[in-house]
Amino acid sequence: MTVADNLKVVEQKIKDTCLRADRDPKDVKIVAVTKYVSIETALEAIQAGINHLGENRDTGMLEKYETIGGKAVWHFIGTLQSKKVKQIIDKVDYIHSLDRLSLAKEINKRSSKKIRCFVQVNASGEKSKHGLAPEEVIPFIQQLNDFTMIEIVGLMTMAPNTEDTNLIRSTFQKVKSIQKDVQALQLPYAPCKDCSMGMSNDFEIAIEEGATYIRLGSTLVGKEM
Numbered sequence: 001m002t003v004a005d006n007l008k009v010v011e012q013k014i015k016d017t018c019l020r021a022d023r024d025p026k027d028v029k030i031v032a033v034t035k036y037v038s039i040e041t042a043l044e045a046i047q048a049g050i051n052h053l054g055e056n057r058d059t060g061m062l063e064k065y066e067t068i069g070g071k072a073v074w075h076f077i078g079t080l081q082s083k084k085v086k087q088i089i090d091k092v093d094y095i096h097s098l099d100r101l102s103l104a105k106e107i108n109k110r111s112s113k114k115i116r117c118f119v120q121v122n123a124s125g126e127k128s129k130h131g132l133a134p135e136e137v138i139p140f141i142q143q144l145n146d147f148t149m150i151e152i153v154g155l156m157t158m159a160p161n162t163e164d165t166n167l168i169r170s171t172f173q174k175v176k177s178i179q180k181d182v183q184a185l186q187l188p189y190a191p192c193k194d195c196s197m198g199m200s201n202d203f204e205i206a207i208e209e210g211a212t213y214i215r216l217g218s219t220l221v222g223k224e225m
């Protein structure tokens with residue numbers, strides 16, 4: 001299967017799911033997660049018509065950026081150490097892993113353009129997961145008023161890696177509900193209209209629960225390393 005073949009399958013699933021969920025497929029954007037694949041495969045994704053690429057490490061992103069550059073919109077989806085911010089900040093468009101004030105400060109200090117950020121939420125409470133606890137999200141966002149280079153476009157989460165679809169669904173529902181609460185605050189720097197949730201194994205549930213960005217690695221571009 002080529003990336004283009006995989007994309008057709010994924011797009012059909014998005015369409016079917018949106019039909020069920022009474023949503024417009026245009027409101028679901030695909031971020032192709034290229035962390036497991038080569039530059040060639042990432043380019044294949046671009047040629048297949050994907051324009052959002054996601055990487056979870058600074059090294060992986062910088063390597064691909066060198067070749068692909070402005071042909072993609074770049075999403076940083078992994079845990080971000082503050083000291084790595086300056087390497088990626090002029091190349092990245094979206095950061096999905098904002099989870100602390102020190103990181104916000106560093107992004108704000110280093111960037112010369114507005115960076116679209118998702119606040120990462122650990123909605124399942126698993127110790128292994130990064131992100132803010134649900135009750136910390138609003139107080140955190142309220143502290144970001146003075147960070148003129150940061151726009152809070154939404155919330156990001158990862159569901160537990162489980163077969164229990166009810167648990168996955170309830171995780172997404174929790175995040176969607178917090179996203180709506182933030183949106184209702186009408187903070188000019190935090191429109192918070194988006195939810196980045198859903199990966200290869202759970203994106204259909206995420207779409208049913210209101211995801212607007214889904215992050216797809218293995219099912220879309222495969223896994224080469």
Ligand SMILES: *Cc1c(COP(=O)(O)O)cnc(C)c1O
Pocket residue numbers: 033035056077078158199200201215216217218219
């Ligand atoms: C790797 C990764 C993905 C994609 O994972 P797949 O299961 O291969 O789709 C999505 N989001 C984050 C944060 C990741 O690290």
